[in-house]
Amino acid sequence: MAGDDAAGEASVSRYLPFFGREREEGFDERRERPGAALLAAAAATAAILFFIIIFVALNGWRAVSEIGAVEFLTGFDWIPSEGAYGALSLITGTALVTGGAILFALPAGLGVAIYMNDVASPRVRNILKPACELLAGIPSVVFGFIGMMFLIPLMLDLFPDQLSYGSSWLAGSVVLGIMTLPTIISVSQDSLAAVPRSYREASMALGATKWHTTRNVLLKSAVSGIAAAAMLGVGRALGETMAVMMVTGNTALVPEPLWNVFSTVRTLTSNIALEMSEVSFGSLHFSALFFTALILMAMVVAVNIASKKIVKRTKAKMTGDLRSGRLSAMAAAAARPVAPYFGIVSEAAMALAAFGFAYMMLSLVAGAGASAAAAGALAALFLLRKRLSRMIGAGMTQKAVYASLWATVALVVAVLAAIVGIIVFKGLPALSPEFLFDAPLSSGRAGGIGPAIVGTLELMAGTAAIGVPLGVLCGIYLAKYAGDGRFAGTLRQAIDILNGTPAIIFGLFGMSVMVIWLGMGYTLIGGCVTLALMIMPTIVKTTEEAVRAVPADLTEASMALGASKKQTIDKVVVPAAMGGIITGMILGIGRSMGEAAPIMFTAAVAFKAVAGVSVMEPVMALPYHLYYLATEVPGSATMQYGTALVLLIIAGTLFAAASYARHRYGRFASG
Amino acid sequence: MEMEFEENIMEADGLDVWYGKKQALFGVDIPIKKNRITALIGPSGCGKSTLIRTFNRMNDLVDGCRTEGTVMFNGKDVFAKGADVLELRKKVGMVFQRPNPFPMTIRHNIEYGPKVHGVTDKAKLGEIVEESLRKAALWDEVKDRLDTSALGLSGGQQQRLCIARALSVDPEVILMDEPTASLDPLATAKIEELATELKKSYTVVAVTHNMQQAARISDYTGFMYLGRLEEFGKTEDVFKSPKSELTERYVSGRFG
Numbered sequence: 001m002a003g004d005d006a007a008g009e010a011s012v013s014r015y016l017p018f019f020g021r022e023r024e025e026g027f028d029e030r031r032e033r034p035g036a037a038l039l040a041a042a043a044a045t046a047a048i049l050f051f052i053i054i055f056v057a058l059n060g061w062r063a064v065s066e067i068g069a070v071e072f073l074t075g076f077d078w079i080p081s082e083g084a085y086g087a088l089s090l091i092t093g094t095a096l097v098t099g100g101a102i103l104f105a106l107p108a109g110l111g112v113a114i115y116m117n118d119v120a121s122p123r124v125r126n127i128l129k130p131a132c133e134l135l136a137g138i139p140s141v142v143f144g145f146i147g148m149m150f151l152i153p154l155m156l157d158l159f160p161d162q163l164s165y166g167s168s169w170l171a172g173s174v175v176l177g178i179m180t181l182p183t184i185i186s187v188s189q190d191s192l193a194a195v196p197r198s199y200r201e202a203s204m205a206l207g208a209t210k211w212h213t214t215r216n217v218l219l220k221s222a223v224s225g226i227a228a229a230a231m232l233g234v235g236r237a238l239g240e241t242m243a244v245m246m247v248t249g250n251t252a253l254v255p256e257p258l259w260n261v262f263s264t265v266r267t268l269t270s271n272i273a274l275e276m277s278e279v280s281f282g283s284l285h286f287s288a289l290f291f292t293a294l295i296l297m298a299m300v301v302a303v304n305i306a307s308k309k310i311v312k313r314t315k316a317k318m319t320g321d322l323r324s325g326r327l328s329a330m331a332a333a334a335a336r337p338v339a340p341y342f343g344i345v346s347e348a349a350m351a352l353a354a355f356g357f358a359y360m361m362l363s364l365v366a367g368a369g370a371s372a373a374a375a376g377a378l379a380a381l382f383l384l385r386k387r388l389s390r391m392i393g394a395g396m397t398q399k400a401v402y403a404s405l406w407a408t409v410a411l412v413v414a415v416l417a418a419i420v421g422i423i424v425f426k427g428l429p430a431l432s433p434e435f436l437f438d439a440p441l442s443s444g445r446a447g448g449i450g451p452a453i454v455g456t457l458e459l460m461a462g463t464a465a466i467g468v469p470l471g472v473l474c475g476i477y478l479a480k481y482a483g484d485g486r487f488a489g490t491l492r493q494a495i496d497i498l499n500g501t502p503a504i505i506f507g508l509f510g511m512s513v514m515v516i517w518l519g520m521g522y523t524l525i526g527g528c529v530t531l532a533l534m535i536m537p538t539i540v541k542t543t544e545e546a547v548r549a550v551p552a553d554l555t556e557a558s559m560a561l562g563a564s565k566k567q568t569i570d571k572v573v574v575p576a577a578m579g580g581i582i583t584g585m586i587l588g589i590g591r592s593m594g595e596a597a598p599i600m601f602t603a604a605v606a607f608k609a610v611a612g613v614s615v616m617e618p619v620m621a622l623p624y625h626l627y628y629l630a631t632e633v634p635g636s637a638t639m640q641y642g643t644a645l646v647l648l649i650i651a652g653t654l655f656a657a658a659s660y661a662r663h664r665y666g667r668f669a670s671g
Numbered sequence: 672m673e674m675e676f677e678e679n680i681m682e683a684d685g686l687d688v689w690y691g692k693k694q695a696l697f698g699v700d701i702p703i704k705k706n707r708i709t710a711l712i713g714p715s716g717c718g719k720s721t722l723i724r725t726f727n728r729m730n731d732l733v734d735g736c737r738t739e740g741t742v743m744f745n746g747k748d749v750f751a752k753g754a755d756v757l758e759l760r761k762k763v764g765m766v767f768q769r770p771n772p773f774p775m776t777i778r779h780n781i782e783y784g785p786k787v788h789g790v791t792d793k794a795k796l797g798e799i800v801e802e803s804l805r806k807a808a809l810w811d812e813v814k815d816r817l818d819t820s821a822l823g824l825s826g827g828q829q830q831r832l833c834i835a836r837a838l839s840v841d842p843e844v845i846l847m848d849e850p851t852a853s854l855d856p857l858a859t860a861k862i863e864e865l866a867t868e869l870k871k872s873y874t875v876v877a878v879t880h881n882m883q884q885a886a887r888i889s890d891y892t893g894f895m896y897l898g899r900l901e902e903f904g905k906t907e908d909v910f911k912s913p914k915s916e917l918t919e920r921y922v923s924g925r926f927g
């Protein structure tokens with residue numbers, strides 16, 4: 001008995017030092033304030049983020065006041081040298097390339113998501129999921145590079161009469177579509193998996209097939225999540241710069257006719273990247289570029305807000321908090337007189353749309369008669385699909401559908417394997433000690449990429465050193481201290497805006513402030529700051545989410561032992577959230593590593609004999625080097641593949657590190 | 672030996688079930704009498720749910736689940752090669768532990784099943800909706816709000832909606848997997864009353880944790896323990912004069 005008591009005491013006293021700090025009399029956690037470091041980090045982050053937004057807005061505003069918003073938004077001609085600033089052709093370019101990308105990324109991504117949810121065995125799922133994440137980690141320039149090397153020649157072979165250069169809207173959409181796939185797959189798969197298992201059971205217990213259940217119950221329940229996936233994909237596509245710039249031809253013209261996917265286009269992002277280096281600080285052209293940045297940000301923000309709203313609504317619907325019936329019941333009541341025809345009308349409308357779209361596309365490559373016939377056949381097939389499926393029976397329908405889903409998955413996996421395989425196969429011969437350590441010779445056709453590797457590692461380290469502490473502390477502050485007040489609300493909004501902000505806008509900001517305004521020129525530190533700003537919002541968000549995901553019971557258990565809020569956060573909450581925080585951090589650094597857009601006008605130069613250590617000197621960097629070789633240096637193919645391979649290896653290493661962190665810290669890891 | 676003369680609508684024979692390497696059922700033999708309520712009782716993890724989930728082959732949905740032995744339904748083995756699992760599930764309906772209406776309107780919840788099995792006529796669907804809801808004693812409560820979300824109903828109403836949904840495809844057997852586990856006593860009483868009413872036209876198999884419930888509503892009771900059917904017989908016999916000592920201790924509340 002005595003022994004038991006002693007053991008009990010010992011175990012209590014073990015925890016005493018844990019709470020042993022002196023506390024003031026009458027301690028009340030409701031009045032407990034965050035520590036100075038936390039507050040300072042949050043304040044600094046907030047100040048920086050607001051500064052970026054205000055800086056972009058103010059600079060853009062000049063253009064609006066001088067050119068006029070109407071002229072800006074409706075003018076077709078973007079010829080800065082003649083003072084013509086009509087951004088409509090750029091806006092159209094962005095919309096068309098993005099729209100085209102979503103048009104095939106959505107069906108393909110949804111197909112893969114359904115396959116993973118319905119058909120794939122746990123083992124296959126465990127291969128597909130990381131494969132998707134790996135696809136997401138491939139740097140943008142690498143996609144652009146592969147697009148230039150393979151897609152464009154392939155398109156020239158396929159459509160010799162339609163294409164003059166190969167660079168085209170279609171090529172841009174294909175590349176962007178592949179790049180948005182991971183987002184669409186993972187978000188829609190999550191929303192399918194979030195549909196309660198009991199729905200599936202209820203449906204199958206009634207004798208429905210798995211596919212029927214997916215089609216009529218799961219997809220209907222997950223429709224908002226899938227819409228959100230599409231929107232996030234759009235958001236990602238809108239902001240993409242490097243890959244698009246490398247394959248779309250970059251002419252600021254509206255296609256003629258509007259659906260001519262073979263014409264060249266220029267997007268808002270490419271335009272900023274192409275013209276940024278030519279403008280003088282404070283000129284009208286300079287301000288006009290900022291205004292196009294504002295337009296881009298507005299587009300991305302609108303898309304992100306919409307997807308957020310949708311997700312929120314779905315949650316409310318799933319839990320029954322939202323009487324989703326009310327609105328739809330009203331709509332049903334209003335539609336009652338035409339209800340018997342509603343099905344027919346909507347079917348006809350959809351068939352007509354399918355016909356119109358197919359005709360438009362086909363008429364670009366074939367004669368009017370043949371196009372009409374093929375489009376008509378497609379529309380007829382669409383109209384007869386239900387009858388067809390009834391004819392062959394539920395089981396056969398399921399088999400047919402799952403077979404086509406399997407084909408989609410196989411295609412996506414093949415594309416990923418091809419991208420990785422080609423780079424590995426063609427890049428391996430380039431790898432040698434000289435290649436890895438020496439400086440480039442004859443504009444990069446020979447020699448090595450040593451300075452670029454070192455530069456990229458330096459950029460990663462600097463970015464992490466600046467972005468991670470600020471981001472993580474700010475995230476903890478937001479999750480645990482900020483509450484829901486006005487300041488926290490505004491800060492969260494600022495973070496949301498910057499989280500979706502395209503990389504090139506950070507580049508524009510970094511160049512104007514540091515390179516020109518502060519007169520620093522291209523510097524390592526300028527690149528690090530720019531990249532850190534770019535990944536900070538992501539790190540803040542993932543940290544906040546990871547901290548919030550720690551179950552309340554853990555916090556309560558600690559507080560119930562008499563620990564203060566700060567002690568609880570330091571000793572219980574943050575360690576529990578570590579997996580999520582570290583994963584977010586690594587993914588953020590990985591993203592910054594592969595981006596060329598933010599550094600191409602702040603830090604990166606095409607050539608440097610030796611890697612420096614001074615933060616005030618410019619650096620070489622892998623993504624920019626690859627872009628430079630691919631667009632400016634003919635005859636450097638082997639070097640390009642080698643550089644792409646090194647980029648992939650670094651991206652893969654970071655990805656592996658993130659996976660390890662997630663498994664190592666396990667339970668509450670998010671992302 | 673009255674039970675000998677009642678017709679078996681289902682019958683399990685030598686049923687073994689594995690989840691991966693873990694065996695969940697060991698040689699279970701059990702008859703299910705037509706138009707009677709059979710209750711399955713036993714401590715958690717004893718295999719009650721696994722057993723009824725073999726009756727409509729819902730276990731097929733579980734990765735790594737393997738079944739040996741036979742389950743006869745109307746004289747045919749449901750696991751036989753070429754057996755139509757969709758038709759089986761139409762004839763052997765199921766009600767789950769937690770009410771799980773689809774996130775659709777009340778009407779669409781009921782219409783779902785008939786549509787699955789090819790009913791497209793609107794008038795016919797309307798009839799099915801009313802009839803099923805009446806049989807589930809829910810019609811009067813919801814007839815004015817058929818086009819509102821089923822998730823707006825109370826838990827007890829939702830569970831009766833799920834029963835109505837199971838009835839919509841005209842089953843012969845209804846499997847209930849702890850249908851009142853998440854309901855309050857009043858809602859539970861309604862479901863029990865409904866089950867007693869349903870046995871006039873259907874056969875009911877109910878898994879329950881609640882021994883009083885089994886005693887109140889069932890005609891036959893099976894007591895399961897560690898994956899074996901320890902005892903099966905008329906409810907009265909199982910509760911008043913159990914043959915096995917284990918059963919006796921369980922029904923008298925001394926373990927479980």
